[in-house]
Amino acid sequence: MNSIIAVHIKANLLRPLLRFMKAAVLYKPAKMEENPLKIEQLEIPKIEDDEVLIRIKACGVCRSNLHMIEGDWLDLGVPAKLPIIPGHEIVGIVEKVGKEVRNVKVGDRVGVQPLYSTCGACEYCISGRENLCNMAEITGETVDGGYAEYMKAKAAHVYEVPSNLKDEEAAPLFCPGVTAYRAVMLSEISPAKSVAIFGIGGVGHLAIQFAKLYGAKVIAVSADEQKLRIAKELGADLTISSKSDVVNQIISLGYVDSSIVFAPSDEAVFQATQVTKKGGIIVIGVRANLNDFRFANEQIIKGSVIGTRVDMMNVLKIASQGKLKVYYEVYQLEEINSVLKKLKRREIRERAVLKFSAE
Numbered sequence: 001m002n003s004i005i006a007v008h009i010k011a012n013l014l015r016p017l018l019r020f021m022k023a024a025v026l027y028k029p030a031k032m033e034e035n036p037l038k039i040e041q042l043e044i045p046k047i048e049d050d051e052v053l054i055r056i057k058a059c060g061v062c063r064s065n066l067h068m069i070e071g072d073w074l075d076l077g078v079p080a081k082l083p084i085i086p087g088h089e090i091v092g093i094v095e096k097v098g099k100e101v102r103n104v105k106v107g108d109r110v111g112v113q114p115l116y117s118t119c120g121a122c123e124y125c126i127s128g129r130e131n132l133c134n135m136a137e138i139t140g141e142t143v144d145g146g147y148a149e150y151m152k153a154k155a156a157h158v159y160e161v162p163s164n165l166k167d168e169e170a171a172p173l174f175c176p177g178v179t180a181y182r183a184v185m186l187s188e189i190s191p192a193k194s195v196a197i198f199g200i201g202g203v204g205h206l207a208i209q210f211a212k213l214y215g216a217k218v219i220a221v222s223a224d225e226q227k228l229r230i231a232k233e234l235g236a237d238l239t240i241s242s243k244s245d246v247v248n249q250i251i252s253l254g255y256v257d258s259s260i261v262f263a264p265s266d267e268a269v270f271q272a273t274q275v276t277k278k279g280g281i282i283v284i285g286v287r288a289n290l291n292d293f294r295f296a297n298e299q300i301i302k303g304s305v306i307g308t309r310v311d312m313m314n315v316l317k318i319a320s321q322g323k324l325k326v327y328y329e330v331y332q333l334e335e336i337n338s339v340l341k342k343l344k345r346r347e348i349r350e351r352a353v354l355k356f357s358a359e
């Protein structure tokens with residue numbers, strides 16, 4: 001090839017921002033050791049009339065992204081398309097709006113949660129439980145998500161981000177934040193009640209804070225000493241190592257009114273049923289099995305998945321009052337395969353957040 005033409009082509013490839021964006025793309029689920037995400041230049045998505053284009057500033061890295069990328073959830077139909085751009089806890093700036101969009105304008109800072117869109121007409125949507133909508137699209141699982149410099153989103157499912165929060169501290173509110181909030185609400189706690197929270201990671205550390213804001217007595221259970229220290233800092237009344245005799249330690253102080261399980265472990269679910277009062281509530285927010293359930297205790301088991309738009313808005317309102325502390329570590333998009341490997345090896349102590357600097 002003529003070298004002048006070659007230089008010209010190269011120069012164009014190096015100037016990607018007008019039409020192209022950098023993105024981490026999954027073509028085929030595979031173990032992280034194979035570095036399944038490819039960093040590529042893709043065309044910036046075109047928006048429909050009810051959509052917005054977002055220039056992404058930050059995107060959290062969720063353990064569920066890891067499960068999808070490694071193919072753990074193929075039996076659940078996730079990912080629903082390939083190739084796909086993962087990522088579902090996003091903060092960015094509105095760059096373009098479709099003709100029908102009224103709720104946000106160009107320049108607004110917004111967030112996107114896993115619930116990408118809903119039908120608006122089914123029994124769940126009209127009863128304020130749209131997180132259960134059968135037609136729901138899930139960010140980064142059924143449609144492209146936030147491991148990219150740009151994404152498009154449905155205007156009806158974007159949220160204004162409070163100005164007191166940095167991009168990278170706001171991003172985790174859009175998955176761990178809303179997931180923790182809904183689980184705590186479903187546990188029906190109040191100032192006179194106690195709750196045991198199993199699993200103190202990205203979600204659990206926020207659940208402790210919501211439960212304390214609602215006045216409950218909180219017991220935090222984790223295998224990780226550092227996470228238990230964080231739990232204590234965040235106001236947990238009692239912290240217990242899951243390597244110890246969790247059940248006897250808790251019941252020697254009295255059965256709890258409710259338990260919330262974010263630790264992906266059958267053992268944690270079983271322990272939750274053991275330490276919760278008769279007639280109490282056990283909220284399960286992870287994939288785990290419930291074994292040896294004692295029906296005679298009349299406990300109530302509830303699943304909890306992400307959250308509704310009202311849940312999300314409540315989380316942002318609480319965060320806008322400076323009442324939430326989000327623990328996070330910042331990385332670049334190019335590091336995504338190594339970040340996910342670290343997450344797999346449980347070497348990420350706080351929420352990993354990808355930070356973007358594209359202008």
Ligand SMILES: [Zn+2]
Nearest residue numbers: 062064175176
């Ligand atoms: Zn998530």
Ligand SMILES: [Zn+2]
Nearest residue numbers: 119122125133
């Ligand atoms: Zn619906």
